[in-house]
Amino acid sequence: MKKTQLAIATIGILLSASVLASEDKWGYTGEHGPEHWGDTYPTCSSGSSQSPVNITQPSEAELLPLDIQYQGKVSALTNNGHTVQAQVEGLNTLFVDGKSFELKQFHFHTPSENFIKNRQYPLEAHFVHADEKGNLAVVAVMFQADPAYNKSLSSLLAEIPSKHDEIKLEAEIKPSQLLPSTEHYYRFSGSLTTPPCSEGVRWFVLQEPVPASSKRISMMHEVMGDNNRPLQPLNARVVIEK
Template sequence: MNTTTKTALLILATCWAAQGTAAEWHYEGPHGVEHWGEQFVTCAEGVNQSPVDITETLSAELAPLHIDYQGQVSELVNNGHTIQANVSGQNTLTIEGETFTLKQFHFHTPSENTIQHKHYPLEAHFVHANPQGNLAVIAAMFESGPRGNPALKTLLTRLPKNGDRITLSDALSPVSLLPREREYYRFNGSLTTPPCTEGVRWYVMKEPQASTPAQTSALQEIMGSNARPVQPLNARVVLQ
């Protein structure tokens, strides 16, 4: 393993550790969003931070997202910041000749990314990594609807309390939480949680899924409001 790969994997491990440690940061209070930069410099000084408000875009010939999720959700974890779904089996994203493996997906209420200044009630982030440790995140929005999402209903049957995890017995493919239409917005960004590491490829799906108010409320009641405010776009361009 070369030095570049070791460094990338170390960054990846640090990101997972920071997401899973509830005591180091929060969304409110003395360790809330406005204080993240005191412990995690990139959160304050990074110039390619996420989330963003998608308003002006540049039309481009974007490569299709080849999503091949053959596995299933294996467990739900409440890490004190979000409800995270861990997966098993082979679940890959291939884009522009590179293949990324799905590591986990998790939820934010309300949405972190916004489109034309609009927050959606719920956003899911599907976090992928390639062998070099580079990250790619697919973001799926959920808007309020009377029927909701059947897969989301199954997922929310029982939610773990803070620090707990639940093994799932029902076979549930993570692809069932993604929209069928795969058009997306593309930009370079960061993790939306400390250490706010940059170099993350973002793919925000255009077509929203549906969640009932009860489904969204169930998540928000156990997670709280866990959306980082939108960050300056600076010199970046959002492609579509």
């Protein structure tokens, strides 16, 4: 399969709620748990640049603040059986490496998949982008419980769909309202954190966490359970920070 075709196929697997909903070959527990993903998806066990990682000793670099220009809104929430995923519409663009990546969806993990200096957060969101050639870029946002919580996140998660269900949103909530400062972040090359664990994904983990309602975090965990892939070895990769 050619690189472009592979990229398109990867995006199809990642972004289609219907594909994920019908996929019974992987999960987070038991015989289909992460330790068995490689049986069906070889890259999950043989890859050398897998995600998530524990960011412990990043190297400083002269990086520009992330250029995120989200102008659209969230149209629906879908529970595909593995995560709660937000569908988006409108123009939502990440500019990096001289390329534009469009936001395809964002979804959640409880607890966080990536660690920052050995710290795991109770909730993490992955904003998944793709360029015109199918290359992927993920912006990861951490959430921590705080009474001064992000009201847009609370509105978004006021009602959480049950497994294989979808909720259309009436309130206008913009993805931009869920982001912290984009000035400081960690960057590394990684993979999808779910099968097929395809590598070559640009990862950007924002350093500043977003305050979230402890009630909403608990609600998300109740619906999704522990849907975090275990940490993967960094191997020869270098994490850089701005």
